[in-house]
Amino acid sequence: MRIEAERGDITQQHVDAVVNAANSTLLGGGGVDGAIHRRGGREILEACEQLRAGDYPDGLPVGAAVATTAGRLPARWVIHTVGPVYSPSEDRSHALASCHSAALRVAEELGARSVAFPAISTGVYGYPAEEAAGIAARTVRTADSAVETVRFVLFDEHTRALFAAEIGQG
Template sequence: MRIEAVQGDITTQDVDVIVNAANSSLLGGGGVDGAIHRAAGPGLLDACRELRRTTYPDGLPVGSSVATPAFDLPARWVVHTVGPNWHAGERSGSMLLSCFVTALEVAVELGATSVAFPAVSAGAYGWDVDEVARIAVGAARAWETGADSSWEPDHPHPTGIVLARFVLFSPQALAAFEHQLAR
């Protein structure tokens, strides 16, 4: 699995799955969440409303992930994950780690081979971007090495994911992720 970090707009990524740093309502918001909802078009909001009506009437719990179609995005699916909110006292690294792990699990269930992640919880939710980068890159590396040791880089990864891309909006976030990737 190739793990990389780029600066850019997650809504333009040509991957199977883009991960949305959603709020528990799943009904859109600011930052990455709002950008994804705007770019995907009204179908995404309709799909999220249906999830709220059926599967998650109380909202998606922190650290959990769920998929919808991507509608007008270049990706095939959006995997929504709810990061912990530092400002609300949700300061457990394991809660943040769960966002990345459950998003990868859902992506594999979908049959995805490529996933683009934002810096979940590093924006409005107030987590330090260096800590988010450490946890996110650690999660991707653990996912990669948790597979069958006979895997060879020229063949599909046993879990199906061959690319994990962190798409960062700011130069500061990119630098934090590049630092972790260089370690």
């Protein structure tokens, strides 16, 4: 698997699947979640509403992942995953790792060969980017997956550099 990190806008990625750092409601929000819903359009929200009406009436659990259409995004699918809220007194690294491994499993089930990830939980959920980068890189690197390319798409240069260092991109 090729793993890369770049600075950019995840809503503009030409990949098979874009991972959304969603909230448990699946109905949009701020940050990456809001950007994906705004740019992808009503089709994503409607698909999420169907998930809430069906398999996820109480919302998507932390660490789980589920796919919808990508609407107007250049990707084919959006894989929604809910990251953990950071806690300095409780180790939640397993939940963050689960977001990445669950998203890769869903991508593989879809037949996706290329996947773009944001820095899950590093925004309003407060996970330190340094820790998140290490967890994400280790989880993706050790995943048994048919996905060929994982691209971490980061909002700023500092975060890109952290992820690049963790994946050995320099």
